[in-house]
Amino acid sequence: MSAHLLAHDAGYRSAGISGYIHHLIAALPDADPAFLYSVFTGAQAAPPVRAGLVARRSRWHTVSPLKRIAWEQIVQPVAARRAGIDLLHALAFAGPLLGPTPQVVTVYDLSFIHYPDVLPVSRRLYLRLFTRLSCQRARRIIAISDSTARDVAAQFGIARDKIDVALPGVTDRFHPLPAGDVAAFRQRAGLPERFLLFVGTLEPRKNLPVLLRAYAQLPPADRAAVHLVLGGGKGWMYDEIFRTIEQHDLGATVHLPGYLDEADLPLWYNAADALVYPSVFEGFGLPVIEAMACGTPVLVSDSSSLPEAAGDTGFLLPPDGTEAWTEALARVIHDPGWRAEAGAQAQARAAGFTWSNTAAQTVASYRCALNHL
Incomplete structure (x- = not known):
């Protein structure tokens, strides 16, 4: 080899x-x-x-x-x-x-x-x-x-x-963690009580401006209650991401912590309400099954390989469908029953990978x- x-x-x-x-x-x-x-x-x-x-x-x-x-x-x-x-x-x-x-x-x-x-x-x-x-x-x-x-x-x-x-x-490092461990991590990392998480390099094919515009269409109270974390290093041609944040005045509730330490990834997934992954092109999309293995529901684009990872758990959404993404984000924020059911289905599916x-x-x-x- x-x-x-x-x-x-x-x-x-x-x-x-x-x-x-x-x-x-x-x-x-x-x-x-x-x-x-x-x-x-x-x-x-x-x-x-x-x-x-x-x-x-x-x-x-x-x-x-x-x-x-x-x-x-x-x-x-x-x-x-x-x-x-x-x-x-x-x-x-x-x-x-x-x-x-x-x-x-x-x-x-x-x-x-x-x-x-x-x-x-x-x-x-x-x-x-x-x-x-x-x-x-x-x-x-x-x-x-x-x-x-x-x-x-x-x-x-x-x-x-x-x-x-x-x-x-996906390795067995990714699994649901005790609530106390997650709460301690949230405090150590200075995270809000509730947030949506993206994990990946900041680059055009990740399609983050669409996600940001969808998030911006949520009522201000929803954004205040549930923040958005874009975790990943700067890749290339990322200026539009920052322009979109500024254009929609999202600086107070959108966080860009940079590259996420590999050792902490299970804690990030466990702490999030959902993983949001609007990418238009992926060879597979490993963060999707890592989050699913942690019992975290996923919202992903219905393009390239991502449906193979998510299956019929969570939401499969058109990568250019801003309104559809806004509706899905609202469902995540307001429906704890859906989050629990989708998270359990995601974890069961991830066990096969x-x-x-x-x-x-x-x-x-x-x-x-x-x-x-």
Whole structure:
């Protein structure tokens, strides 16, 4: 497995692509102990320590994209051959384009095609070219949602039956917490008694101006009673978010605490009345199932992969439907019975998203690749 995007910092191992890679690798030995898994990483990474996993750390520090690509394309084919690898799993978009070892490649989303402005030109061109060529060359492709699988098939002209799906899991850190612990966290973090929560990078595809306009249409008393917290670091093209807050005079009840500490995320989800996630495009939307696992109801866009996460719990809303979002927010604020019922349904659904299931789905793809299916 090529795992050079595996983070070396424990604080980031549960987040994003690095989190997916870390939890998948840790779960694979239990999914099929008949396999011996070699994990290729840069010198900076710390792969999980498990029986059945062999860490093969390069002397290169592959944090640099250029070094990582050079290792991937030049060194990796030789390293795989010397290690006697039967199947190489490229865990992030692209594998080596040369070499005899058959491959499986994982694709998380195609945001670099649909939202090209989020990346430097060189990075965008690399991903567009190498992801396409890697997918065409691979024996199997793994997508992290049905939505991404359909997107890969359509964008790259690949047969849908060549693409498998391995949905992300959620760890047991995310669960309902004692009320006393949540109250203590709320006081420590200086949070209002009630709030709605968004978790994610502040960027255009998160569609936050629509959420803010919907929140602004609530009566002032509702906004005073239930604040809105937009938790996440500044990404790119976020000026419209701040303009919308200023335009609608929301500064008193909209909070932007910046990046939320990974260790505190279960407390944030437990403290919130609901998670609000108006994004127009996601490979999967991990915060949605994390919140659901905590028994927190969710309001999400009915676009891309988000319905796969939320199912029929909470609200599925049009990403451009400001009025619909306002009505849903009002329901959350005024209907404790709905919050309790939707939260219980969300928790029950989230129980099906486990890393052991992700690993089992991944191993099934390996077997298809090895058997030329």
